[in-house]
Amino acid sequence: MRATRITLPELALVAGTRAALGAGLGLLLADRLSPDTRRAVGWTLFLVGVLSTIPLAFEVLGGNRLSAPEGQPAYAANG
Numbered sequence: 814m815r816a817t818r819i820t821l822p823e824l825a826l827v828a829g830t831r832a833a834l835g836a837g838l839g840l841l842l843a844d845r846l847s848p849d850t851r852r853a854v855g856w857t858l859f860l861v862g863v864l865s866t867i868p869l870a871f872e873v874l875g876g877n878r879l880s881a882p883e884g885q886p887a888y889a890a891n892g
Contacts, residue, residue, distance in 0.1 A: 819873050827869055834862025 819827075837858025840851050 817873060823869070823873060827866070827873065830862050830865040830869060832862075833858050834866065837862055 837855045837860070840846070840855035840858065843851060845851070846854070
């Protein structure tokens, strides 16, 4: 199994983007706001969540941040 090390601020960013994505999706499916307002806010939150998750995922899952499996040496990627 591979483990990834992330800092607390990075974890907060990941959680925040996932929360925005979930809130946007929830608004798209809810019936409390007028349809036009709900759709505008929902899509905005959803897209902000998706677009901000992509670069964070690349940063967190980048090759040089992964620890090697137990018993195997860790090699740094030279790119």
